[in-house]
Amino acid sequence: MPEAKPTVRLLTYGCQMNEYDSELVASLLAENGYVLVDDHHPADIILVNTCAVRESANTRVYAQLSQWTHQKKEQPGLIVGVLGCIPQNLKDGLLEKFPGVDFVCGPDSYRRLPELIAHARAGGHEAAVDLSEYETYSDIAPLRVPGVNAWLAVMRGCDNFCSFCVVPFSRGRERSRTPESVLEETRQLTREGYKQVTLLGQNVNSYRSGDTDFAALIGQVAAVDGIERVRFTSPHPKDFPEHLIEVIAANPRICSHIHFPLQAGADRILKLMNRGYTLDDFLRLVEMMRAKIPNLALTTDIICGFPTETDADYQETVRAVSTVEFDSAFIFKYSEREGTPAAKRYPDDVPDDIKSERVTRLVALQREISATKNRAMIGQTVRVLIEGFSKKSPAVLRARTDSNKIVLFPTAPGLAVGDFCDVRISEVTPNTLLGQVV
Numbered sequence: 115m116p117e118a119k120p121t122v123r124l125l126t127y128g129c130q131m132n133e134y135d136s137e138l139v140a141s142l143l144a145e146n147g148y149v150l151v152d153d154h155h156p157a158d159i160i161l162v163n164t165c166a167v168r169e170s171a172n173t174r175v176y177a178q179l180s181q182w183t184h185q186k187k188e189q190p191g192l193i194v195g196v197l198g199c200i201p202q203n204l205k206d207g208l209l210e211k212f213p214g215v216d217f218v219c220g221p222d223s224y225r226r227l228p229e230l231i232a233h234a235r236a237g238g239h240e241a242a243v244d245l246s247e248y249e250t251y252s253d254i255a256p257l258r259v260p261g262v263n264a265w266l267a268v269m270r271g272c273d274n275f276c277s278f279c280v281v282p283f284s285r286g287r288e289r290s291r292t293p294e295s296v297l298e299e300t301r302q303l304t305r306e307g308y309k310q311v312t313l314l315g316q317n318v319n320s321y322r323s324g325d326t327d328f329a330a331l332i333g334q335v336a337a338v339d340g341i342e343r344v345r346f347t348s349p350h351p352k353d354f355p356e357h358l359i360e361v362i363a364a365n366p367r368i369c370s371h372i373h374f375p376l377q378a379g380a381d382r383i384l385k386l387m388n389r390g391y392t393l394d395d396f397l398r399l400v401e402m403m404r405a406k407i408p409n410l411a412l413t414t415d416i417i418c419g420f421p422t423e424t425d426a427d428y429q430e431t432v433r434a435v436s437t438v439e440f441d442s443a444f445i446f447k448y449s450e451r452e453g454t455p456a457a458k459r460y461p462d463d464v465p466d467d468i469k470s471e472r473v474t475r476l477v478a479l480q481r482e483i484s485a486t487k488n489r490a491m492i493g494q495t496v497r498v499l500i501e502g503f504s505k506k507s508p509a510v511l512r513a514r515t516d517s518n519k520i521v522l523f524p525t526a527p528g529l530a531v532g533d534f535c536d537v538r539i540s541e542v543t544p545n546t547l548l549g550q551v552v
């Protein structure tokens with residue numbers, strides 16, 4: 115009898131880039147004779163792809179690692195590997211902190227995984243945390259989760275060094291893939307039946323390969339036959355070129371949704387954050403986007419309680435959120451990250467209860483804004499792409515508008531996941547639209 119293939123469970127935390135990376139890791143492991151299994155199956159190897167952007171993400175992973183350390187007592191021979199941004203920052207510190215961890219592997223070292231696993235099975239402990247200026251994994255075909263949307267990383271790394279952010283340290287320098295490799299991967303996606311591609315980069319507008327910038331690239335991706343929708347995330351407000359707005363406006367396949375992270379409303383805080391724009395710059399761009407792109411949805415990220423943020427600074431953020439009226443917003447408490455410029459220069463001096471209160475108030479304001487915007491859609495008919503089923507009922511379909519809003523509606527004969535249809539909106543919540551097929 116041939117020896118059974120070793121089984122691997124791969125858990126993913128964090129951003130879409132991490133989800134994409136896990137698909138690369140899955141592909142690399144499958145090529146090397148491993149079988150990926152889900153949570154319900156016993157695994158010989160457990161890998162966790164981690165996020166380090168806020169302390170809360172670290173805490174969740176640490177709880178998992180403690181649990182697996184216990185599991186190792188009942189399952190001798192179980193291998194535990196930690197991937198991604200946490201080990202890239204902590205390096206072998208993680209091996210010291212959690213003796214149950216066999217190896218760690220940073221985001222530029224995934225090609226070494228088969229070797230790291232083999233080494234661990236022989237009793238070794240290793241930290242593979244070299245960052246690369248060139249690695250883009252262009253030649254690896256990700257083993258994607260089947261569905262409607264496919265992630266596709268067009269660049270990796272970040273050179274912006276926003277003072278609060280650990281990403282430039284955990285993911286290293288910016289590097290872009292060639293347009294040829296991005297287009298070939300897009301064509302492959304259409305052959306596999308994906309309807310939508312989301313182009314990813316820590317900072318997509320920094321994409322550059324020869325003469326091709328991000329605006330040119332996204333235009334070429336949208337021209338691939340069979341791709342129905344193109345999305346992208348995340349751009350940086352300090353370098354959002356006007357011609358990218360024009361490409362989005364001119365191209366019906368590029369979705370009318372821009373995730374546009376503001377972070378703070380007070381210029382003084384934006385400067386301390388090293389964001390490279392003022393609130394006025396941001397508002398001017400928003401105005402230009404809205405003038406040129408019909409029905410544009412704008413979403414954002416905000417941090418509350420950055421060092422030295424006074425109530426007056428916070429009020430400027432509140433005013434900015436009220437002025438822009440984002441469709442939705444991710445609102446975070448500032449979380450000091452070791453090694454970042456902010457951690458080195460500014461004491462984390464806003465008390466935790468004040469940070470929490472600022473977040474709560476801003477979340478409530480944004481919910482009101484989102485609800486009002488959604489209410490205005492009652493009675494409208496929207497074109498949606500069906501992505502799956504509601505979590506609560508298999509009789510209810512879950513779809514998405516071009517502007518990235520989730521729409522739930524009762525299933526109807528002849529409709530399938532991956533289809534487009536028109537839905538008349540009859541009810542709304544701050545996060546969801548409800549309706550019926552017309």
Ligand code: 5AD
Pocket residue numbers: 167168278279280375377415416417446447448449450451
């Ligand atoms: N504390 C809180 N939020 C952070 N983000 C990044 N770093 C931090 C931090 N140290 C947020 C930013 C970014 C989003 C992905 O995470 O808002 O846009």
Ligand code: SF4
Pocket residue numbers: 272273274275276279280281282316317350
């Ligand atoms: Fe972090 Fe700023 Fe780079 Fe985004 S642009 S990944 S917030 S450093």
